[in-house]
Amino acid sequence: MALAALGVVVLDCPDPGALAGFYAEVLGGSVEGEGDWVDLKVPGGQSLAFQAAPGHVAPAWPASGHSQQFHLDLTVDDLDEAERGVLALGAKPLDTDDRSRGWRVYADPAGHPFCLCRC
Structure with a gap:
């Protein structure tokens, strides 16, 4: 039995909205949120999240x-x-x-x- 389930893969980056937009164009889906944390909901797949990382x-x-x-x-x-x-x-x-x-x-x-x- 698993101890946990995968929630989301998070990518650190300097501009979460811009990187989420890049992957939305590549994978499809919808970008949700703004600022330091942005989610990409991918149709039929695992969501990705993008987190601001100053000095990335x-x-x-x-x-x-x-x-x-x-x-x-x-x-x-x-x-x-x-x-x-x-x-x-x-x-x-x-x-x-x-x-x-x-x-x-x-x-x-x-x-x-x-x-x-x-x-």
């Missing part, structure tokens, strides 16, 4: 001396199309060496790594 330092990827801390794997049908979309929204590619794999790594506008994965 983005994780380094890849770097043996710095952990990426966490990342999101987002499944897509078409990697090229999804890539064009996330780049237009402000994501930055982190790994462009091997385009033949079924996944690609990016940083969101606050620097958190995430992957687009072909389903």
Whole structure:
């Protein structure tokens, strides 16, 4: 028997509303709240929350001396199309060496790594 249930995944960032808006464009859903804590209600999925973190330092990827801390794997049908979309929204590619794999790594506008994965 589980001791707890997962409530929400929270991402620290400098601007919760802006980062929630980025992920709302990527995943769909509705942004709720404002200020230091903003929620993204994703249809049929786990909600994400965004918390203001003054002095936020983005994780380094890849770097043996710095952990990426966490990342999101987002499944897509078409990697090229999804890539064009996330780049237009402000994501930055982190790994462009091997385009033949079924996944690609990016940083969101606050620097958190995430992957687009072909389903």
